[in-house]
Amino acid sequence: MTDLALSSSLSMAATHPDPAFPRFHPRPAQGWINDPNGISYINGRYHVFFQYNPTSARHSQINWGHVSSGDLVRWEEHPVALSPQAGGPDSAGCWTGVVTLDDGVPTACYSGIQDHGGHSQVVIARGSADLVSWEQDGHVAASMPEDPLVTAVRDPFIFHFNGARYAMQGAGLSDGRAALLLYTVDSLDVWEYQGIWLTTADPVAAVHTPAEIWECPQLVEVPLVSGGSTWVMMFSLWLSGDDHEHANGVGYLTGSLFADPATGLPVFAPVSGGKADLGRDFYAPQIVQLSYGSADSAPAALLWGWANEGPGRDGRRGRTQEEIDDAGWSGVLTHPRVLSVVDGALAVTPAPEIDAYRGAAVAEGAVGYGAVAVPAFAEVLVRGGSSGSGSGSVELVLGSGADAQVVYSGSVAEGEELRIFIDASLVEVYRSGSVATTLRAYPAPGEEWQLTLPHGATADVWELRLPA
Numbered sequence: 001m002t003d004l005a006l007s008s009s010l011s012m013a014a015t016h017p018d019p020a021f022p023r024f025h026p027r028p029a030q031g032w033i034n035d036p037n038g039i040s041y042i043n044g045r046y047h048v049f050f051q052y053n054p055t056s057a058r059h060s061q062i063n064w065g066h067v068s069s070g071d072l073v074r075w076e077e078h079p080v081a082l083s084p085q086a087g088g089p090d091s092a093g094c095w096t097g098v099v100t101l102d103d104g105v106p107t108a109c110y111s112g113i114q115d116h117g118g119h120s121q122v123v124i125a126r127g128s129a130d131l132v133s134w135e136q137d138g139h140v141a142a143s144m145p146e147d148p149l150v151t152a153v154r155d156p157f158i159f160h161f162n163g164a165r166y167a168m169q170g171a172g173l174s175d176g177r178a179a180l181l182l183y184t185v186d187s188l189d190v191w192e193y194q195g196i197w198l199t200t201a202d203p204v205a206a207v208h209t210p211a212e213i214w215e216c217p218q219l220v221e222v223p224l225v226s227g228g229s230t231w232v233m234m235f236s237l238w239l240s241g242d243d244h245e246h247a248n249g250v251g252y253l254t255g256s257l258f259a260d261p262a263t264g265l266p267v268f269a270p271v272s273g274g275k276a277d278l279g280r281d282f283y284a285p286q287i288v289q290l291s292y293g294s295a296d297s298a299p300a301a302l303l304w305g306w307a308n309e310g311p312g313r314d315g316r317r318g319r320t321q322e323e324i325d326d327a328g329w330s331g332v333l334t335h336p337r338v339l340s341v342v343d344g345a346l347a348v349t350p351a352p353e354i355d356a357y358r359g360a361a362v363a364e365g366a367v368g369y370g371a372v373a374v375p376a377f378a379e380v381l382v383r384g385g386s387s388g389s390g391s392g393s394v395e396l397v398l399g400s401g402a403d404a405q406v407v408y409s410g411s412v413a414e415g416e417e418l419r420i421f422i423d424a425s426l427v428e429v430y431r432s433g434s435v436a437t438t439l440r441a442y443p444a445p446g447e448e449w450q451l452t453l454p455h456g457a458t459a460d461v462w463e464l465r466l467p468a
Helices: 009-014 203-208 321-327 352-357
Strands: 031-042 045-053 063-069 075-082 094-102 105-113 120-127 134-142 150-161 164-173 178-187 190-199 213-223 229-238 250-259 266-275 283-290 300-307 337-342 345-350 358-367 371-374 377-383 394-398 405-410 417-423 426-431 436-440 449-452 458-464
Touching (some): 031 063, 031 300, 105 134, 150 178, 164 229, 300 436, 405 436
Parallel strands (some): 031 094, 094 150
Antiparallel strands (some): 063 075, 164 178, 164 213, 229 250, 250 266, 300 337, 358 458, 426 436
């Protein structure tokens, strides 16, 4: 942990000297963060870990940072959970992984790398009941498979099926395919490799999740809006040379999970898929499976993603590495998002607890044409107008005149809603019945946000506020 006093991350954010620093998305005041890790709900508290360099705004010396909350609104920052151990299997970084209960003991299963440029192994660490203190003894549960086809492996994820515990890791193969590797996990201390499970040779996967390595694989059961549930796989689509640009973004597959009649092992059969987020500033999400709502409802899934500090693209200004170094921080996690499937496609909404950030109304029932002023920390709800009346797009613009940049532009149909959150430099747009769009934009001193509506559309605007 840095020498900053431990306190509410959001309280620190409210007084942060950088106007681009988010106030409503918890993260440490300084340092680099990326992938959310170890997301769990244990003893009535949500725990979100994340890859973290507390000493620099650069992607190196990766630890696990840790925040927790009882309500997804008020967050507490904890000391660093996992750190690279000199001479250990994670000496070059504690990378992506999960946290699960093992006979009641919080247990982290993560990718450890011993030498820079070396292969990752699944490393195990045990936590205290409150998940604040961790014992790292260097135990390796799974090494690089002795499979000549497998050239890269990373990012363990655990799931349950038919009463048994399984795990998977993302991989890259020597023939250029991305792949999933399957493990049986009777004991968390020893993972039994079962082979290559799924690859981009699958025709559905080839269309929707093209990559050279499938990073941060997820497999969860997601409610169908029509009733029941389906299985959703999600991958971060790594390409060589990405360097945090991630041109292919994050993809998902929907399908069924059934037991192989010969081996009893699970088989995933994809039937459809798409993009998990429509923005270029979203990567490495992690999903936690939990009961969310009534006890008899289908298992629910909550997702957090990583929004990196990007260079300027698509007509938008970004931050240079020098500016990031001067600011002393990089990266932010999205709001928690509830997943469902509508007509075979993934739908994403902000967790309902986020409503607690809604403060005073700035505009109610604003109508297009014309621009509506929007605060630097705001929620906007846009409703599509009557059939045939709408033309043009909803546009969220930063600045004015020659320096204005259109940060978001999209249509809104009759009966459709767009819910937009602006948190300094992070913009999240949620479209009813669809996935979100995650964007970064950096206001210059004195610049203001403006919202333009198509004819027939209306909008309500609220300031965001921290609950007492």
